[in-house]
Amino acid sequence: MQNIAWLNDLKIRGGWGKLGSISNTIATNQYYLYSTTAANAAYDINGTSNSSALGIYESQFGNPVGTWEKDVISNVGFDATILKNKLDISIDWYTKSINDLLFQAALPSTAGGAAAPYVNAGDIKNTGIDAAITYHGSVNKDFKFDITGTITSYDNKVVSLPAGIQYYDINSSGSTRIGAFSRLAPGHAVGAFYGYDETGLWQSQAEIDAANQKAQQATGNPNAVYQDAAAPGRMKFRDVNGDGHITSDDRTFFGNPNPKFTYGLNIGASYMGFDFSMFFYGSEGNDVINYVRYWIDFPQVFDAAIGKEAATNSWTPTNTGAKVPILERAANFSNTTTFNSYYKESGSFLKCKSLIIGYTIPSASLRKIVSTGSGFMYRELTCLWSPNTQDWIRNCRVQHLAQAEASVLTRVNYPSNQKNYNIGLSLSF
Amino acid sequence: MKRLQYKFIIPSTLAFLALVFACNKSFLDKPALGALSQATLANKTGLDGLLIGAYSMLDGQGGAAGLSWGSAESNWVFGSVDADDSYKGSTPSDQGDIVPLETWALSTSGNSYVNQKWQALYDGIQRANEVIRVMRLATGVSTADTVQYKAECLFLRALYHFEGIRMWGPKIPYVDENITPLNNNVNVPNDKDITASVEADFQYAIDNLPSDYKNISPVPKGRANKWAAKAFLAKCICSSISTPMPEQCLQTSLTTEPLLTVINMRWDCMKPTLMQPPRTDQKAYLYARCP
Numbered sequence: 094m095q096n097i098a099w100l101n102d103l104k105i106r107g108g109w110g111k112l113g114s115i116s117n118t119i120a121t122n123q124y125y126l127y128s129t130t131a132a133n134a135a136y137d138i139n140g141t142s143n144s145s146a147l148g149i150y151e152s153q154f155g156n157p158v159g160t161w162e163k164d165v166i167s168n169v170g171f172d173a174t175i176l177k178n179k180l181d182i183s184i185d186w187y188t189k190s191i192n193d194l195l196f197q198a199a200l201p202s203t204a205g206g207a208a209a210p211y212v213n214a215g216d217i218k219n220t221g222i223d224a225a226i227t228y229h230g231s232v233n234k235d236f237k238f239d240i241t242g243t244i245t246s247y248d249n250k251v252v253s254l255p256a257g258i259q260y261y262d263i264n265s266s267g268s269t270r271i272g273a274f275s276r277l278a279p280g281h282a283v284g285a286f287y288g289y290d291e292t293g294l295w296q297s298q299a300e301i302d303a304a305n306q307k308a309q310q311a312t313g314n315p316n317a318v319y320q321d322a323a324a325p326g327r328m329k330f331r332d333v334n335g336d337g338h339i340t341s342d343d344r345t346f347f348g349n350p351n352p353k354f355t356y357g358l359n360i361g362a363s364y365m366g367f368d369f370s371m372f373f374y375g376s377e378g379n380d381v382i383n384y385v386r387y388w389i390d391f392p393q394v395f396d397a398a399i400g401k402e403a404a405t406n407s408w409t410p411t412n413t414g415a416k417v418p419i420l421e422r423a424a425n426f427s428n429t430t431t432f433n434s435y436y437k438e439s440g441s442f443l444k445c446k447s448l449i450i451g452y453t454i455p456s457a458s459l460r461k462i463v464s465t466g467s468g469f470m471y472r473e474l475t476c477l478w479s480p481n482t483q484d485w486i487r488n489c490r491v492q493h494l495a496q497a498e499a500s501v502l503t504r505v506n507y508p509s510n511q512k513n514y515n516i517g518l519s520l521s522f
Numbered sequence: 523m524k525r526l527q528y529k530f531i532i533p534s535t536l537a538f539l540a541l542v543f544a545c546n547k548s549f550l551d552k553p554a555l556g557a558l559s560q561a562t563l564a565n566k567t568g569l570d571g572l573l574i575g576a577y578s579m580l581d582g583q584g585g586a587a588g589l590s591w592g593s594a595e596s597n598w599v600f601g602s603v604d605a606d607d608s609y610k611g612s613t614p615s616d617q618g619d620i621v622p623l624e625t626w627a628l629s630t631s632g633n634s635y636v637n638q639k640w641q642a643l644y645d646g647i648q649r650a651n652e653v654i655r656v657m658r659l660a661t662g663v664s665t666a667d668t669v670q671y672k673a674e675c676l677f678l679r680a681l682y683h684f685e686g687i688r689m690w691g692p693k694i695p696y697v698d699e700n701i702t703p704l705n706n707n708v709n710v711p712n713d714k715d716i717t718a719s720v721e722a723d724f725q726y727a728i729d730n731l732p733s734d735y736k737n738i739s740p741v742p743k744g745r746a747n748k749w750a751a752k753a754f755l756a757k758c759i760c761s762s763i764s765t766p767m768p769e770q771c772l773q774t775s776l777t778t779e780p781l782l783t784v785i786n787m788r789w790d791c792m793k794p795t796l797m798q799p800p801r802t803d804q805k806a807y808l809y810a811r812c813p
Contacts, residue, residue, distance in 0.1 A: 140743030148574030205648030430618030
């Protein structure tokens with residue numbers, strides 16, 4: 094191996110590990126517990142109308158036989174430095190399967206209202222690749238640069254759920270208004286969006302009549318309609334199971350909040366006393382639910398102020414290419430009462446997260462003031478550029494759900510990624 | 523030898539014994555501290571609290587998703603709004619799931635109000651059952667108290683089941699005190715008419731509840747008594763008739779004791795104002811309400 098000129102360093106590595114975890118559960122999981130919360134248990138047994146008697150109710154079922162969940166992580170990869178130390182490559186393939194995952198059991202309501210315990214059931218699997226490539230370049234003695242590109246991809250799937258459970262509906266912000274956004278089911282990603290698939294808007298009464306006629310033929314019912322409350326300018330849903338009309342069986346998985354890959358690019362350069370670094374970060378192939386649209390596209394929702402798109406470019410009989418449905422007062426199945434893919438947007442983004450320009454004051458000139466030391470002046474900018482125009486990408490308004498990691502944009506999240514301009518001086522002696 | 527005995531053998535034996543006796547398996551079994559468990563509730567105070575908890579589901583607040591205004595026995599959604607007695611109110615999209623109920627156009631499953639109602643009712647049923655379950659472990663409870671607790675619990679259990687029958691018909695799961703996650707039998711089928719079981723629970727309440735609580739101070743006006751149980755049994759019999767028209771209901775149920783006694787008792791209350799005996803025609807049906 095000594096005489097392979099292009100190879101400076103090579104390391105091949107692999108690993109397998111099993112890790113017990115109880116972070117997914119609560120400390121009192123094994124106990125049957127009771128509570129006295131007044132709203133849920135108090136009752137005015139004496140009919141006084143101004144006081145109530147304290148009540149007790151069973152608040153939690155216990156699971157005395159619960160145990161660790163097991164994370165099995167395997168990875169294979171290599172690190173290499175080649176071409177006269179100019180190129181560093183690191184690639185890692187990994188798979189992480191979580192077995193006996195601690196899931197909150199879904200008990201039927203006939204068990205009572207107490208919270209279900211966490212039980213060891215269900216498997217989730219993640220597989221992916223991490224890669225990083227760095228190029229160390231120099232133009233001459235004074236001008237040097239480093240470029241690092243990283244990429245991470247992963248595939249996430251629910252393998253199985255506790256016996257007898259087909260799915261869990263995951264509630265999030267907005268679910269009290271239009272139901273769960275996400276469903277956890279075997280074969281689909283954690284956090285996958287689930288609901289009616291909106292394929293556009295109804296353009297005319299003739300189109301609706303034709304669909305109703307087909308529904309009547311398919312169902313044999315002369316009064317059948319294709320979709321409840323269909324009208325020109327309202328949403329049209331896809332007949333997923335092909336039975337001729339829209340029922341709750343036509344809900345489907347229509348989006349995945351997990352990106353296909355995320356990537357980064359780090360550029361660093363130095364010329365004499367000046368140095369420069371810049372960091373780009375991006376995500377590709379993930380979907381988000383823009384719940385803000387529920388508030389700004391529909392005036393029937395709490396009489397909230399409508400957005401610019403709804404105000405200037407909503408559907409009218411003459412503006413038939415619009416995305417935003419017809420502005421109206423009615424609330425029904427075909428506009429605001431169901432969760433559907435109307436709220437889905439692409440979550441792919443690229444942004445420049447930071448840019449730093451610095452100048453190192455030569456030690457020699459500082460020595461006139463202090464005996465030894467060095468100085469570093471810098472200017473830093475963060476979150477300064479993105480090719481994406483969506484407000485939420487620029488301002489990072491994404492809420493991650495505790496269990497599902499689904500991405501939902503809400504109106505309540507304060508922008509977390511402000512633009513920062515810092516000027517500083519760093520001195521050391 | 524003696525030095526070795528003192529310095530090594532005795533201390534190591536003591537340490538060994540300490541290890542063996544200190545750490546048996548139950549060392550790790552700790553009760554939940556600072557929390558209410560079945561053991562701390564197995565007495566009269568605990569049972570009284572659990573019983574109030576069972577009554578408190580009358581307001582629908584509890585269960586996995588029960589809301590006081592969405593799933594209460596007063597039935598604002600399923601009674602007042604659906605019968606055009608009141609409007610949903612607010613802006614059109616606020617609580618949009620009421621709209622298909624209000625307009626009698628429920629065409630898709632997954633309506634949150636129907637789910638809430640179901641969850642709240644079965645929570646009430648299981649809270650009543652829990653009193654009976656804990657009562658069987660309790661100490662210091664007299665036989666008379668036991669009968670009273672059981673009668674109130676069966677009244678509430680029957681009331682919640684009856685509410686379920688009114689919502690979904692007579693084929694719903696009947697959940698008694700033997701249905702628990704511990705017994706692994708909570709998947710109760712809904713394959714048979716449960717009216718007879720519900721009527722039996724009401725009958726137990728009729729047989730064992732007192733007529734009033736005037737001997738207790740302050741008088742617990744909200745507690746179920748014999749008359750409440752009779753009135754509900756009458757109502758249950760009425761609604762179990764296949765075509766519950768008032769006339770037919772009356773003809774059938776007038777031959778049963780509960781309704782007649784309720785009507786007569788109602789008459790006792792109203793006599794001073796009405797000054798005429800109760801009529802045995804359909805209008806008497808209207809009296810079949812809880813006094």
